Amino acid sequence: MANGQKPDPCSFIIFGVTGDLAHRLVIPALYNLAATNLLPEKFCIVGVARKGMSSTELTDSLMKGLRQFATRKVDEALAKRLLECVTCIEADPKDPSSFDHLKAQLERLEVARTTGGNRLFYLATPPGAFAPIARELGRVGLLKEQDGAWRRLVVEKPFGTDLASAKALNSELQKLMDEHQIYRIDHYLGKETVQNILVLRFANGMFEPIWNRNHIDHIQITVDEKLGVGHRGSFYDSTGALRDMVPNHLFQLLSLVAMEPPIRFDAHSVRSEKADVLAAIQTQSEQEALHNSVRGQYRGGRIGDTEIEDYRKTEDVKAGSTTETYAALKLTIDNWRWAGVPFYLRTGKALGIKRTEIAIKFKQAPFAMFRDTPIDRLSQNYLVISTEPTEGIELQFNTKVPGPSINIDGVEMKFRYKDYFKAEPATGYETLIYDCMIGDNILFQRADSVEAGWQAVQPFLNAWHNAGAKGLKIYDAGTEGPEEADELLAHDGRSWRKLT
């Protein structure tokens, strides 16, 4: 995590520089780092595209993107200084000789810019290109760390499409470089609140003693989106809500909230605890997976002023597609701390509200001393950590309603980041890119975590694939998802927290 030190001089090489991610998030994040004086003094950006363009054309395009997507007011002079160091180089993994050429040009640039040979390769391309690009970089020797210079590779999500493909990609990358050089990025981990989960749990004396099966009834993790699939029909239809969100984003949240305290705040200790808790998620049989899950697909509806069309009518979605746009799962963790505590996860598109939260529901007070009063049932206490729509933490507890008789109501105590800290809005990528440059991989996924995540979702993928259309629930856009998701919790005498 960012600690203010200036990174070493380096070249920042973006594959897929002409794409959406580079324009919308990576360059605006670099701009925010420049604005806070957290880029190296000696620095250059190399944009790699399969079809050549001049460096001026690329700079113009990135400047346009920056003006459109910057999270803070653009200081034109600063933006110009940042983008002056952009060079465009043509290379296509299908044409090996282009990587020999890339190497020669890069080495010349490194001398001219005195970056000392430190290289950060950012794979901002579709996932199918990750391995071919890495292979070519390895073949020409660009990934080899030597003479004190570091070489790092940032790999975007999704990392694999199932357990077998994630293992294959890990094994391919690990043949080319050491694990410490690989930065598997999940931009959720760049959010303040997500990082704050560790601080909340381990820098306060009051939470950890009750953070276990003796006091916690269950945990709900929700990542709901209002948007439909939009123009990403082709990608989404072959992916679905489970693959797109659960093994990466939702499991990052789950692992931070459920991990054991690391012995030190360093990458090895933190990542080992995260991997251990993911590996402790009980692997379900396909039958159990069907019983413990709900999948849905939206049909058209209205969300506010926006008309959402049927998922199946979306451009590039197969007619009769059975891809889920909503997933709800019940998982359990087989360890001493969490035995018997269910983790309910839900995520979906075209829902009535955009909300990302972890809700920790505590057990009811053990003794009902209010027996002879109008109160028949106490509501349970919730601790809610939310990242969308606002970053913050809230605690729900019971209090007496003013008046002569004993009436109890649940009230909320709210902390919002923006009320206390005057931070500029950010893309979420700044911290992560900065951490890559200083060589801190605490917030990046290690190979074993990625595989443990896929291991846990694989029975659901298999069961849903084999069931086809059977069991796919249709929900209206703008609702909270299929009603069957409520039944998943109702079976256990529980209910989802009402989202507002």
Ligand SMILES: NC(=O)c1ccc[n+]([C@@H]2O[C@H](COP(=O)([O-])OP(=O)(O)OC[C@H]3O[C@@H](n4cnc5c(N)ncnc54)[C@H](OP(=O)(O)O)[C@@H]3O)[C@@H](O)[C@H]2O)c1
């Ligand atoms: N966009 C986002 O908001 C977002 C958010 C989180 C994660 N991601 C991940 O980030 C990556 C990039 O996303 P994106 O939306 O920017 O993708 P994109 O726009 O579809 O593609 C980015 C660029 O990759 C290059 N490319 C395409 N196919 C290639 C191939 N076979 N070999 C080498 N280069 C190829 C293309 O550039 P040239 O034709 O110029 O070479 C293209 O402009 C994806 O893995 C995505 O899952 C994206």
